[in-house]
Amino acid sequence: MKKKGRVLAASVAAFALALGAAACSGKTDEPSTPAAKDAYNAALTAVFNPSDKKGGTIKLAHSSDWDSTDPGDTYYGYSWNFLRLYGRSLVMFKPGPGSESSQLVPDLAEKLGEPSDGGKTWTYKLRAGLKYEDGTAITSKDVKYAVLRSLDKDVFVNGPTYFNDFLALEDGYKGPYKSKGVDTKAIETPDELTIVFHLKTAFGGFDYFAMLPSTVPVPEAKDDGAKYKTHVVSSGPYMFDTYEAEKSFSLKRNPNWDAATDPNRKALPDRYEVQLGVAATDIDNQLISGDLQIDVAGTGVQSATLGKIQGDQELKARADNPSIARLWYTSINPKVAPLDNIECRKAIMYAADRTGYQAAYNGEEAGGAIATSLMPPQVPGAIKDVVWPAGADNKGDLDKAKAALTACGKADGFEVNMAYRSDRPKEQATAESLQQSLGRVGIKLTLKGYPASDYFALYAGKPGFRNGEAKLGMATNGWGADWNDGFGFLSQIVDSRVIRDSGGSSNISVYIPEVDQMIDNALLETDVKKRDALWGQVDKRVMDEAVILPGVWAKALTIRGKGLTNVFVNEAFGMYDYLALGAAQ
Amino acid sequence: MVNYIIRRLFGGAIMLFAVSIATFLIFFGLPRLAGATPESFAARYVGPRATAEVQAQAAEKLGLNDPLYEQYGRWVKAIFVGADYDYGPAVEHCPAPCFGYSFITKRPVFDDLLDRLPVTASLALGAAVIWLLAGVATGVLSALRRGSLFDRFAMGTALAGVSLPIFFTGTLALSIFSYGRPFDWTARGSSYTPITEDPGMWAYNLILPWITLAFLYAAAYARNTRAGMLETMGEDYIRTARAKGLRERTVVVKHGLRGALTPIITIFGLDLGLLLGGAVLTETTFSLQGIGKFTIEAINKGDFPRIMGVTMLAAFFIVIANLVVDLLYAVVDPRVRLS
Numbered sequence: 001m002k003k004k005g006r007v008l009a010a011s012v013a014a015f016a017l018a019l020g021a022a023a024c025s026g027k028t029d030e031p032s033t034p035a036a037k038d039a040y041n042a043a044l045t046a047v048f049n050p051s052d053k054k055g056g057t058i059k060l061a062h063s064s065d066w067d068s069t070d071p072g073d074t075y076y077g078y079s080w081n082f083l084r085l086y087g088r089s090l091v092m093f094k095p096g097p098g099s100e101s102s103q104l105v106p107d108l109a110e111k112l113g114e115p116s117d118g119g120k121t122w123t124y125k126l127r128a129g130l131k132y133e134d135g136t137a138i139t140s141k142d143v144k145y146a147v148l149r150s151l152d153k154d155v156f157v158n159g160p161t162y163f164n165d166f167l168a169l170e171d172g173y174k175g176p177y178k179s180k181g182v183d184t185k186a187i188e189t190p191d192e193l194t195i196v197f198h199l200k201t202a203f204g205g206f207d208y209f210a211m212l213p214s215t216v217p218v219p220e221a222k223d224d225g226a227k228y229k230t231h232v233v234s235s236g237p238y239m240f241d242t243y244e245a246e247k248s249f250s251l252k253r254n255p256n257w258d259a260a261t262d263p264n265r266k267a268l269p270d271r272y273e274v275q276l277g278v279a280a281t282d283i284d285n286q287l288i289s290g291d292l293q294i295d296v297a298g299t300g301v302q303s304a305t306l307g308k309i310q311g312d313q314e315l316k317a318r319a320d321n322p323s324i325a326r327l328w329y330t331s332i333n334p335k336v337a338p339l340d341n342i343e344c345r346k347a348i349m350y351a352a353d354r355t356g357y358q359a360a361y362n363g364e365e366a367g368g369a370i371a372t373s374l375m376p377p378q379v380p381g382a383i384k385d386v387v388w389p390a391g392a393d394n395k396g397d398l399d400k401a402k403a404a405l406t407a408c409g410k411a412d413g414f415e416v417n418m419a420y421r422s423d424r425p426k427e428q429a430t431a432e433s434l435q436q437s438l439g440r441v442g443i444k445l446t447l448k449g450y451p452a453s454d455y456f457a458l459y460a461g462k463p464g465f466r467n468g469e470a471k472l473g474m475a476t477n478g479w480g481a482d483w484n485d486g487f488g489f490l491s492q493i494v495d496s497r498v499i500r501d502s503g504g505s506s507n508i509s510v511y512i513p514e515v516d517q518m519i520d521n522a523l524l525e526t527d528v529k530k531r532d533a534l535w536g537q538v539d540k541r542v543m544d545e546a547v548i549l550p551g552v553w554a555k556a557l558t559i560r561g562k563g564l565t566n567v568f569v570n571e572a573f574g575m576y577d578y579l580a581l582g583a584a585q
Numbered sequence: 586m587v588n589y590i591i592r593r594l595f596g597g598a599i600m601l602f603a604v605s606i607a608t609f610l611i612f613f614g615l616p617r618l619a620g621a622t623p624e625s626f627a628a629r630y631v632g633p634r635a636t637a638e639v640q641a642q643a644a645e646k647l648g649l650n651d652p653l654y655e656q657y658g659r660w661v662k663a664i665f666v667g668a669d670y671d672y673g674p675a676v677e678h679c680p681a682p683c684f685g686y687s688f689i690t691k692r693p694v695f696d697d698l699l700d701r702l703p704v705t706a707s708l709a710l711g712a713a714v715i716w717l718l719a720g721v722a723t724g725v726l727s728a729l730r731r732g733s734l735f736d737r738f739a740m741g742t743a744l745a746g747v748s749l750p751i752f753f754t755g756t757l758a759l760s761i762f763s764y765g766r767p768f769d770w771t772a773r774g775s776s777y778t779p780i781t782e783d784p785g786m787w788a789y790n791l792i793l794p795w796i797t798l799a800f801l802y803a804a805a806y807a808r809n810t811r812a813g814m815l816e817t818m819g820e821d822y823i824r825t826a827r828a829k830g831l832r833e834r835t836v837v838v839k840h841g842l843r844g845a846l847t848p849i850i851t852i853f854g855l856d857l858g859l860l861l862g863g864a865v866l867t868e869t870t871f872s873l874q875g876i877g878k879f880t881i882e883a884i885n886k887g888d889f890p891r892i893m894g895v896t897m898l899a900a901f902f903i904v905i906a907n908l909v910v911d912l913l914y915a916v917v918d919p920r921v922r923l924s
Contacts, residue, residue, distance in 0.1 A: 065882060154631050154639045177674040225674030226691045245690050246882055247874045275775055278872040281756060282774035285764045291773050
C-alpha cells in the first residue's frame with residue numbers, strides 16, 4: 001500500500017511537471033501581416049501582394065485524405081493545382097490572374113502540340129536540359145511510359161480516362177504492368193525529345209489532354225505502381241521531403257530543377273507543408289488566426305465561418321469569392337408529356353424564380369451567380385445571350401409564362417413530377433422553390449426524392465425509369481468541367497449519344513441530333529478561337545430548346561492566408577494558384 | 586498469482602480468437618448473405634471505373650472466391666508467419682505479426698496501427714490521469730458535503746459533462762482557448778509532438794484534448810464515486826473506525842474510499858481499454874492522427890482489413906485492461922483473493 005501511495009504521488013508530480021512545462025512552452029510566432037492592404041476580392045482578378053522574395057514555408061491543410069499524389073492517379077482540381085510544384089506536364093494552364101489562367105502554355109514541351117492527319121496525330125517536342133530530382137535527364141520515353149501506366153485503371157483507380165478513350169491502342173493492350181514487354185504504336189518517341197500521340201478519332205483540343213497530370217514524366221526504373229505516390233520522382237521545382245500516408249507530406253526544393261528550362265514557375269517558398277485529415281472547422285479557424293495559409297480543397301469555408309466573415313468587415317477584407325466552373329441546373333425532360341411540347345417547357349423557363357434557385361444555394365457569395373446559359377462565364381466560348389429572361393427582378397416573367405401555357409394548350413397549367421437528390425438539402429430546396437414559383441402559373445410539381453448514390457444509375461439517369469414508370473418531367477442536376485473549355489464542360493451533358501439505356505449518364509434531357517452534329521464539328525476544329533465559338537453555338541442551341549433550366553454558376557467564399565505573397569485566383573482551377581504563392585517571411 | 590495470470594492470459598487469447606472469428610464473419614460473411622459477391626468486395630479496391638472483368642480478376646487475386654474458412658485461415662496464418670501481398674505491379678511482404686494488408690493504402694495494417702498508437706495512448710493515458718483524479722476527488726468531496734452548495738454545483742457540472750458530446754465541448758474549447766476568442770492559451774487543432782521529442786510540447790499540445798476528454802469521463806466518475814462513498818461511509822466498519830478514534834482523514838481515505846474504489850477501478854479499466862482502441866470523436870475534433878481517426882478513414886473507405894486490425898487491437902486492450910483490473914482488486918480490497 002505504501003508503495004502504491006508513492007506511485008500515485010509520483011504520477012501526480014509528473015503530471016504537475018508536465019503542466020508546468022506546458023505553461024512555459026510558447027507558440028511559434030505568427031507570420032507577419034502582408035504589406036498589401038486587405039480588400040474583399042483583392043486576389044480575384046489581380047495579383048494580391050506581389051513579391052519576388054524567396055524563402056519561407058507555406059502551410060496547407062486538407063479536411064480529408066489526398067486522392068493520390070501520383071500524377072497518373074489523381075482527379076481533383078486541388079491536386080492538379082498543387083501537383084505542378086513537383087511535376088511538369090507537356091502543357092499547362094498559364095499561372096496568372098483572371099482569364100489569363102485559362103490559356104494553355106507549353107511546360108515540358110517547347111510549344112503547344114502540332115496536329116497532323118486532320119487532328120488524329122499530335123506531336124510535341126520537349127525542351128532541352130530537363131532533369132529529374134536525381135539529376136538524370138527527362139526524355140520523351142518517360143512521358144510515354146507515364147501516359148501508358150496511367151491507362152491501368154486497376155492500379156490507378158482515380159485518374160481520368162481520356163487517354164484510354166482516345167489513344168489508338170492495339171486490341172488487348174493494357175498498359176506496361178499487364179502487357180509486360182509489349183510496345184504500342186499509339187505513342188511513338190522517334191528521338192529522346194519528341195513524342196507523337198496517335199488517336200482513334202480526330203480531336204482538336206488534344207492540348208488539354210497534354211495538360212493532364214498523366215503526362216508528367218515517370219522514370220520506369222523508379223516506378224512501383226500504386227506505391228509510387230509515396231516517392232514521386234520530381235520534375236518540378238520541389239521534391240518530396242516527407243510522406244506519411246493519410247497524415248501529412250512536405251516538399252522541399254529540388255536542386256536539379258533549372259529555372260532556365262521553366263518560364264512558368266517562380267518557386268518562391270523553400271517549403272510546402274501539407275497536413276491531411278484536419279477538421280474542416282479547425283482549418284477555417286487556423287486560416288483566420290494565421291497558423292495556416294491555404295485550405296487545399298479550395299471549395300470555400302464552412303457555414304459557421306461564412307456567418308463570421310459576413311459579419312466582420314476586417315475578416316471579409318481577407319476573403320475572395322471565386323467562381324468555380326460548375327453549373328447547378330434542372331433538366332426538363334421532353335420525353336414526358338406535356339413537356340414534349342416546347343411551349344410547355346418555355347412556360348417553365350419563364351415562370352421559374354431564379355432568385356429562389358439562388359437562395360436554395362445560400363445566395364450569391366456562398367452559392368453562386370444566377371446562370372443564364374450552360375457554360376459559366378470563365379469558360380472560353382461562354383455566351384452572353386439571355387435566351388429566357390426572367391423579368392427585371394429575376395423572379396420570373398409570369399405574363400410570358402402564361403402566354404406560353406396558352407400556346408401549349410394548357411392555359412390552366414399542368415402537373416409534372418420532379419426528381420431531386422434527397423440527401424442533398426440544396427437540391428431539395430431547389431425543388432421546393434420551383435414548386436412554389438411554377439405553382440404561380442398553375443404548373444403543379446410533385447417532388448420525388450431519390451438517393452444521390454443511385455440517382456443517375458437507377459433513377460433520373462435511367463431512361464426507362466424516368467420516361468416510363470416514374471414520368472420524371474424535371475430533375476435537379478449539376479455539372480463541373482475537368483477543365484475550362486466547351487468539350488470539358490458540354491460534351492457529357494448535351495450529347496445525346498452519351499445516354500445509355502442502362503443508365504448512369506448525366507445527360508437526362510438533351511436529345512437534339514443537330515447538337516450532336518455540332519459537337520462532332522467542334523471536336524475536329526484545331527483553331528482554338530473557332531473551336532470556342534463553336535461550343536458557344538452548341539450552348540445557345542441547347543438553350544433555345546428549353547430542355548435545361550440553368551440555376552447557378554457556383555462560387556465559393558475563401559480566406560486568403562496571412563503572410564502570403566503573389567496570391568491570385570487561377571480561373572482554370574477556380575481556387576488560389578498554388579504554384580505562384582510566396583511566403584512573406 | 587502467477588498461475589492465475591497465466592490462466593487469464595490463456596483465457597484472453599481464446600477471447601481474442603473468438604472476437605476475430607466474429608469480426609471476420611461480420612465483415613466477410615454477413616455481406617454475402619445480403620447478396621454481396623466476391624466481385625462486389627473487390628470493387629472497392631479497383632475503383633469506380635473498373636470493368637466487370639477487372640473486378641473478377643481482383644477478386645481472384647485477393648482470394649475472395651475461396652471459402653470463408655480458407656480466407657480466415659490465411660488471415661490467422663499471416664499473423665504468425667507473415668504473408669506476401671500482390672498489390673498490382675509488385676509483391677510486398679508483410680512480416681509477422683501481419684494483421685492484414687490494406688489494398689487501399691497499400692500498407693500492412695500492423696505498421697499503421699503501431700504508428701498511430703502513441704498518439705492515442707498519449708491522449709487516453711493523459712486524460713485518464715485527469716479524470717481519475719478530478720472525478721474521484723470531486724465525488725469524495727461531494728459525498729462528504731452532501732447537499733452543500735459544492736455538492737450541487739459539482740453534480741450539476743457532472744451532469745453537463747456526461748450529457749455534452751465531445752464534438753461540441755471540443756469545438757467550443759478550441760474556439761475559446763486556442764484561437765484568441767478570447768484566450769490564446771492552448772495549442773491549435775492538429776498539434777501533436779511525440780513525448781520522446783519534447784515532453785513539454787507534448788503536454789502543451791495535448792492539454793486541451795485531455796481536459797475535454799476527461800470532462801466527459803470525470804463527470805461519470807464523480808457521480809459514481811459519490812454514490813459509492815455515500816454507501817460505504819454508512820457501513821458499520823466506518824463507525825467502528827471512528828469509534829477506535831482514527832483521524833477523520835484516515836477514516837475517509839483508507840476505509841471509506843478504498844471500499845468505494847472497487848467499482849470505479851472496474852469501469853476505469855474498461856474505459857481506458859476502450860479508449861486505447863481509438864478515441865474517435867476526440868481525435869476527429871482535435872485532428873489528432875491516432876487509432877480513432879485511422880478507424881474513421883478505414884470505415885469511410887470500406888477498408889475491411891484495416892477495420893479488422895483495429896477491432897483486434899481494441900479487443901486486445903479490453904482483455905488486458907480486464908486482467909489488470911482483476912489484479913488491482915486484490916490490491917485495493919483485502920477481501921478479494923486471486924485463485
